[in-house]
Amino acid sequence: MTAGHAPSPTGARVKNRFVFLDVFRAVAPVLVIYSHIVTLFLDERGLTSSVVDAINVQVRDPLRLEQNLGHIAVVMFFLVSGFVITHTGIQESHREYGIKRIFRVYPLLIFTVLLTVVLGSLDLEVLTTGQLFVLEPEYVITNMLLVNYFQVPQVILVGVAWTLIIEIIFYGVVFLLLVVLRRRTWLAILIELTAVLVVLLIAREFGDSFFLFAVSVSYLPVVLTGQITWAVWSGRIPLWAGGCFGAAAWLLYVFGDLRDMGRLDDAYSSTFALGFCLFLAFLLLEPRLRPAKPVSYLADRSYSLYLLHGPIAFPILDALGGRVPLFIAVAISVAATVAAAELTFRFVEVPGQRIARRISRRYRLPRVQQAGPPRHATHGSAGRLPRPHRAPLRVPPVPQPRVDRPFDDPVQGFGDNGHGQYRRAHRKLMPYQRYQPVHDNEDTTEMNKVDGVGTPRPPPHPR
Numbered sequence: 001m002t003a004g005h006a007p008s009p010t011g012a013r014v015k016n017r018f019v020f021l022d023v024f025r026a027v028a029p030v031l032v033i034y035s036h037i038v039t040l041f042l043d044e045r046g047l048t049s050s051v052v053d054a055i056n057v058q059v060r061d062p063l064r065l066e067q068n069l070g071h072i073a074v075v076m077f078f079l080v081s082g083f084v085i086t087h088t089g090i091q092e093s094h095r096e097y098g099i100k101r102i103f104r105v106y107p108l109l110i111f112t113v114l115l116t117v118v119l120g121s122l123d124l125e126v127l128t129t130g131q132l133f134v135l136e137p138e139y140v141i142t143n144m145l146l147v148n149y150f151q152v153p154q155v156i157l158v159g160v161a162w163t164l165i166i167e168i169i170f171y172g173v174v175f176l177l178l179v180v181l182r183r184r185t186w187l188a189i190l191i192e193l194t195a196v197l198v199v200l201l202i203a204r205e206f207g208d209s210f211f212l213f214a215v216s217v218s219y220l221p222v223v224l225t226g227q228i229t230w231a232v233w234s235g236r237i238p239l240w241a242g243g244c245f246g247a248a249a250w251l252l253y254v255f256g257d258l259r260d261m262g263r264l265d266d267a268y269s270s271t272f273a274l275g276f277c278l279f280l281a282f283l284l285l286e287p288r289l290r291p292a293k294p295v296s297y298l299a300d301r302s303y304s305l306y307l308l309h310g311p312i313a314f315p316i317l318d319a320l321g322g323r324v325p326l327f328i329a330v331a332i333s334v335a336a337t338v339a340a341a342e343l344t345f346r347f348v349e350v351p352g353q354r355i356a357r358r359i360s361r362r363y364r365l366p367r368v369q370q371a372g373p374p375r376h377a378t379h380g381s382a383g384r385l386p387r388p389h390r391a392p393l394r395v396p397p398v399p400q401p402r403v404d405r406p407f408d409d410p411v412q413g414f415g416d417n418g419h420g421q422y423r424r425a426h427r428k429l430m431p432y433q434r435y436q437p438v439h440d441n442e443d444t445t446e447m448n449k450v451d452g453v454g455t456p457r458p459p460p461h462p463r
Helices: 019-045 050-063 067-089 094-121 137-145 162-176 178-183 185-201 207-217 220-233 239-258 268-288 293-300 302-320 326-363 424-428 442-448
Strands: none
Touching (some): 019 268, 019 326, 050 067, 067 162, 067 178, 067 268, 094 137, 094 302, 094 326, 162 220, 185 220, 220 268, 239 268
């Protein structure tokens, strides 16, 4: 994706990105597609594959990655969302935050629901997970709005959309606590964890719809763990507090398992632990990671890949199964999914984000330069700029390449990973030459220029 107004279809290298988040966002949809093809196509038809058998013996069984690696992918998505949504959300007003989240989730979801309705009306096989599949107008609308996950009976047209309602709940919680997250991050996290505990305790007290809501809330501890990791990384809470909050999130997730929240096996908690260990390891490796075009390409299109493999890959597998060798059928279905994801990325996701930026432009918060690192930060901590030292009175401007705004507003870790404020280029500059960039949007480009060229202004000289 290129900087500026729209993501690039080539997934070109962008400097202001969390590379480790790109890795997670690229790997997770691949694991989801693999899991669904193995579980819902091969296993149901009694088909076998030497590749699948090797993965089961070497990876799935020793690590207890049930659902054919599917749940570890969901954990990866949720951890990325908790980290990124908080990182970008606290820089936005309530209106800007809400508008961007709506336009990030719903355009592609609505398109996928309509595509599923068309294919289903033609009696083509799409991904289903066992719930009712009814193509009536009222159910089409409820699936577009995701309220079907609170209704009994449940009618599910897009089998993978259950994770989106968990994301929407998290977005709503962050929306309500934006001010608290900015000023007292520890208090906001404490409120969130307490709310999850209360919902789990009263899950069966208010009828079926509230229980279904509680089932979705039972997954929030995974997302909140990503948020807690961000809070420690950014210096907004000390490490000991992050450890306490992380332990509380883990216990809540285990408690949700004990409360019988509809989980399919007993490996959810261990999978969460493994996913978090991987997340933490890659976060610590971030300074050594370098962007790769294939990874960036898949990361940018991860939302489209996630939603579209059900209505695209499965009709092709159903049509080709038994007529061509299995690996050819799988290869064709995956290639078609990638091609469809490319189209929806260009013509659904990107236009939706442009509209969101245009609408929310008037609601942006004023950007104030930070005087220094957060209160719990240490000098030179990762992701934060140290306080400037005294400098000579005459400091020439430092030539720097312009870094425009990348594609923003992720969902489930999809989209911008929010690393625009903290560029690697800062590490090579003297302390007095570092500067805090203004808010990276289209309207402030001229503010970063000196004499009409793209050289950033140096900071004011300390007196």
